[in-house]
Amino acid sequence: MTIRKLNETVIRRLRASLVITSIAQCVLELVQNSIDASATTIEIRVDVSTYYVQIIDNGTGMSPEDLKKVGQRYATSKCHTLDELQKVNTYGFRGEALASIAEEAVVEIISKHSGCYDTYSKTIKGGQLIQYGPTRYNNRRSSGTTIIVRDLFYRYPVRRRQQAQTPASFANEIDSVKRAVETIALIYPNIIFTLIDTSRDAKIVMTRKTNSSISTFRQLFGVSLSQHLESVSEEENDFVIKGFISTRGLPSRQHQYFFVNNRLIAYNDIHRTIDELFAQSSFPNRVNDTLDLISSMEISSDQRQRKSMGKCPVYLLQLTCAATEYDICLDPAKNIVEFQNWGKLLKL
Ligand code: ADP
Ligand code: MG
DSSP states (O other): OOOOOOOHHHHHHHHHHHHOOSHHHHHHHHHHHHHHTTOSEEEEEEETTTTEEEEEEOSOOOOHHHHHHTTSTTOOSSOOSHHHHHTOOSSOOSSOHHHHHHHHSEEEEEEEOTTOSSEEEEEEETTEEEEEEEEOOOOSSSSEEEEEEESTTTTOHHHHHHHSSSHHHHHHHHHHHHHHHHHHHHHOTTSEEEEEETTTTEEEEEOOOOSSHHHHHHHHHOTTTTTTEEEEEEEETTEEEEEEEEEEEESSSTTEEEEETTEEOOSOHHHHHHHHHHHSTTTTHHHHHTTOOOTTOOOOSOHHHHHHHOSEEEEEEEEEOOGGGEEOTTSTTOOOOEESOHHHHHOO
């Protein structure tokens, strides 16, 4: 057996398949790019049966020079030094998403930079540049970017088979996309999000601009679910927590959102602690003692009623802290987090 270094093509392909694992993941990366580009309107069109994703934003756009570089691995405008990495406050910082999507699909990027007269476009298929130059395409905006992804995972028939082959699995996949968009819309109440399932020509997510996450939650999930939500805002130990939490429980954890510096975090000790405290009749007093986050809440509902309603509180909590407090790179999707000092956060 001899050891040989993998060639560039193999490396690119292996890495790409790790970074973008599903249609929902692809949508999320593109939406995050639009948010990083200060977009206030983001329209997403998806057909899961044909592996098609289109995203139209009114962000800053890319200059023709930047567009030329985009889609190459590790090409990013967001972070260039180790020092900047410590302070990164954008979703992106590795320059991997577009390169990975372009490796696995046909990608057309059309962009107009606010400081440029012309709109430019670029097409990449399977990592190969197909076209680049000025285009007549007009997105009717003074600046912005449109990205069209066709035939995602065309090289991965097994992944496709696993994800979306039957009407039931299509429904599952579009549901994941819907949930990804709803979740990010919740923490950007000032951005207008539209998600269209183009296979049915149906608008499945539509938010209007509001000034609070609770109002966006009400728009997305209706008045009855939003009835018992209380705003939360606390600062403790260099951690700032804000958002809302319900005084009544639900039978499922469907509406439990915990964000660390605007990234949704997978179920972990924080969620477990909040659930446990809620299940115990001591809630919210022990939360006050621990996370110290809901002192602004007045719980008037009685414990028995809460128990009969289910044990999972609805909440959306946004933790803001220094990037040095935690490591977000434990998985490529960046939704597993490890804190330097869990005790400091949970105060258990
Ligand atoms: P990252 O977000 O980590 O920088 P990406 O591959 O997602 O990496 O994007 C590469 C670069 O392309 C970004 O740094 C940004 O400069 C540019 N870009 C991507 N999407 C957009 C967009 N919607 N609007 C403006 N610029 C964009
Ligand atoms: Mg990105």
